[in-house]
Amino acid sequence: MPILYHFPLAPESRFVRLILGEYKSDLDLRICQPWERNDTLLKLNPAGELPVLDDASNGVYCGARVISEWVEEVRDDAFLLQGTAEERAEIRRLISWFDTKFTHEVGAPLFSERVTKRFVKGQSVSSDIIRAAVANAHIHLGYVNWLLSRHDWLAGDRLTLADLNAAAHLSVLDYFGDVAWDKYGDLKSWYMKMKSRPSFRPLLADRLVGMPPSKDYAELDF
Amino acid sequence: MPILYHFPLAPESRFVRLILGEYKSDLDLRICQPWERNDTLLKLNPAGELPVLDDASNGVYCGARVISEWVEEVRDDAFLLQGTAEERAEIRRLISWFDTKFTHEVGAPLFSERVTKRFVKGQSVSSDIIRAAVANAHIHLGYVNWLLSRHDWLAGDRLTLADLNAAAHLSVLDYFGDVAWDKYGDLKSWYMKMKSRPSFRPLLADRLVGMPPSKDYAELDF
The missing domain is CATH 1.20.1050.10 (Glutathione S-transferase Yfyf (Class Pi); Chain A, domain 2)
Structure with a gap:
C-alpha cells in the first residue's frame, strides 16, 4: 500500500489526502511533525518537507505539486486537471x-x-x-x-x-x-x-492534541 | 508579439525568459518593479506578481510555474519537460x-x-x-x-x-x-x-542601475 508522510494540519498534506481520497486510494498515513528532524523523511526527501508519497511500486514523490501532477498523469481515471x-x-x-x-x-x-x-x-x-x-x-x-x-x-x-x-x-x-x-x-x-x-471526511476527523478545532469545524451545515 | 512583464533580477522572471529563449520566441519585454503597485499588472494578474505573459493570441498566463507548464503543453517542439x-x-x-x-x-x-x-x-x-x-x-x-x-x-x-x-x-x-x-x-x-x-545571453547583459554585477558575472570562462 502507498505510504503518505504528512502532517494533519498542513495544507500541502491535506491537498494530497483530498486528491487521493477523490480516487479512493488506500493509503498508509504516517504523521511527521514539520518542526522535528526526521531521518526517515530526509532519506526519502532531502528537502525534509511534507508531504511525501512512497508509492511502493513506482517510486517516491516529494511535495504536493509534484504528487498532484504525477497522479493526474498516471491515472486512467484522472479528472482533476482536464481541459484545454x-x-x-x-x-x-x-x-x-x-x-x-x-x-x-x-x-x-x-x-x-x-x-x-x-x-x-x-x-x-x-x-x-x-x-x-x-x-x-x-x-x-x-x-x-x-x-x-x-x-x-x-x-x-x-x-x-x-x-x-x-x-x-x-x-x-x-x-x-x-x-x-x-x-x-x-x-x-x-x-x-x-x-x-x-x-x-477524514480531514474533518483530524484533531491536534491539546488544540481542539473550532465549534463548526466538522459540521456539514455551519 | 507576446509581452512578458518581468523584473530582470527576479529568478521567476529569468526562468521564463530562459524558456522562451530556448524556443527563440520573440518577446516584448516590459520591466516592472516588484515593490511598486502597478495597475496594468494588477489588471492582468490580480496576485500582482511577476512574471506575467500576455500572449496576444491565446490569453494571459501568470507565474513562472503556470507559464512553464503551459509552454510545454502547447508547443509542438517542446523538449524541456519530456520523459516518463x-x-x-x-x-x-x-x-x-x-x-x-x-x-x-x-x-x-x-x-x-x-x-x-x-x-x-x-x-x-x-x-x-x-x-x-x-x-x-x-x-x-x-x-x-x-x-x-x-x-x-x-x-x-x-x-x-x-x-x-x-x-x-x-x-x-x-x-x-x-x-x-x-x-x-x-x-x-x-x-x-x-x-x-x-x-x-540576454540575462548576462542585465544591469541594475546603481548596482553593477560581480566581476565575472558576464564571463563565460570564470
Missing part, C-alpha cells in the same frame, strides 16, 4: 495563488503562530501577527468568493485540483475558527459542498 | 526545490536585503541576514553539485526545465558575487554550459 491548455493554466494559477500568495500572507504566519510555536519551546505567540494574517485573509476570501459568484467551481464548471487545494488551505484556517463564512455567501456554499465530499 | 511520469516528477521536484526551499532559505532574504531595501526608503540592510542566507546557500550548492556529479544535467541526461530554473535562481546570486564556484567543480562546469547557451 488554457483551462489547465487557470487551474495551476489558482493552485499557485494559494501555495505562494495565500501561504505567504495568511497561511504560513497563522500556522507558525498557532501551531509551530506551541510545540517549540521558548517562543511566545504574537497576537499582532495573527491579527495581520486574519486581516490579509479577507482579501483572499473576497477574491475567491467573487470567482465562485461567476461559476460553480473555482476554475470553472467542474471540480479540479484548484478546489481541493483551496479547500485544503481554508480548512486549516477553519480549524482555528479564522474564517467569517457568513460574510462570503458563495464561498460558504462552495465550502459546504467540499465538506460533504467523501474525500473530505 | 517519473522523470517529469523529478524535473518538477527540482523546480519546487528552488521555488520553495531555496527561495525561502537563500533567494528571498538575499533579494530583500540586496535589492528591495535599496529601493524602498528607510530600510536598513542587515548584514546578519545576508551572512545567514549565504551560509544556507552552501547546503543547496553542495546538493546540486552532488546531483551534477551523477549526471550531466540536473534531472538526468538532458537539459530540462529544472536546469533553466536552477540557473535562473543561481544567476541572481552570481550577479552579487555570492557563489564560491571553485568549491563546486561539477556545478561550475554545468553553469559554464548554461551561460554559453544563446538563451542565457
Whole structure:
C-alpha cells in the first residue's frame, strides 16, 4: 500500500489526502511533525518537507505539486486537471495563488503562530501577527468568493485540483475558527459542498492534541 | 508579439525568459518593479506578481510555474519537460526545490536585503541576514553539485526545465558575487554550459542601475 508522510494540519498534506481520497486510494498515513528532524523523511526527501508519497511500486514523490501532477498523469481515471491548455493554466494559477500568495500572507504566519510555536519551546505567540494574517485573509476570501459568484467551481464548471487545494488551505484556517463564512455567501456554499465530499471526511476527523478545532469545524451545515 | 512583464533580477522572471529563449520566441519585454503597485499588472494578474505573459493570441498566463507548464503543453517542439511520469516528477521536484526551499532559505532574504531595501526608503540592510542566507546557500550548492556529479544535467541526461530554473535562481546570486564556484567543480562546469547557451545571453547583459554585477558575472570562462 502507498505510504503518505504528512502532517494533519498542513495544507500541502491535506491537498494530497483530498486528491487521493477523490480516487479512493488506500493509503498508509504516517504523521511527521514539520518542526522535528526526521531521518526517515530526509532519506526519502532531502528537502525534509511534507508531504511525501512512497508509492511502493513506482517510486517516491516529494511535495504536493509534484504528487498532484504525477497522479493526474498516471491515472486512467484522472479528472482533476482536464481541459484545454488554457483551462489547465487557470487551474495551476489558482493552485499557485494559494501555495505562494495565500501561504505567504495568511497561511504560513497563522500556522507558525498557532501551531509551530506551541510545540517549540521558548517562543511566545504574537497576537499582532495573527491579527495581520486574519486581516490579509479577507482579501483572499473576497477574491475567491467573487470567482465562485461567476461559476460553480473555482476554475470553472467542474471540480479540479484548484478546489481541493483551496479547500485544503481554508480548512486549516477553519480549524482555528479564522474564517467569517457568513460574510462570503458563495464561498460558504462552495465550502459546504467540499465538506460533504467523501474525500473530505477524514480531514474533518483530524484533531491536534491539546488544540481542539473550532465549534463548526466538522459540521456539514455551519 | 507576446509581452512578458518581468523584473530582470527576479529568478521567476529569468526562468521564463530562459524558456522562451530556448524556443527563440520573440518577446516584448516590459520591466516592472516588484515593490511598486502597478495597475496594468494588477489588471492582468490580480496576485500582482511577476512574471506575467500576455500572449496576444491565446490569453494571459501568470507565474513562472503556470507559464512553464503551459509552454510545454502547447508547443509542438517542446523538449524541456519530456520523459516518463517519473522523470517529469523529478524535473518538477527540482523546480519546487528552488521555488520553495531555496527561495525561502537563500533567494528571498538575499533579494530583500540586496535589492528591495535599496529601493524602498528607510530600510536598513542587515548584514546578519545576508551572512545567514549565504551560509544556507552552501547546503543547496553542495546538493546540486552532488546531483551534477551523477549526471550531466540536473534531472538526468538532458537539459530540462529544472536546469533553466536552477540557473535562473543561481544567476541572481552570481550577479552579487555570492557563489564560491571553485568549491563546486561539477556545478561550475554545468553553469559554464548554461551561460554559453544563446538563451542565457540576454540575462548576462542585465544591469541594475546603481548596482553593477560581480566581476565575472558576464564571463563565460570564470
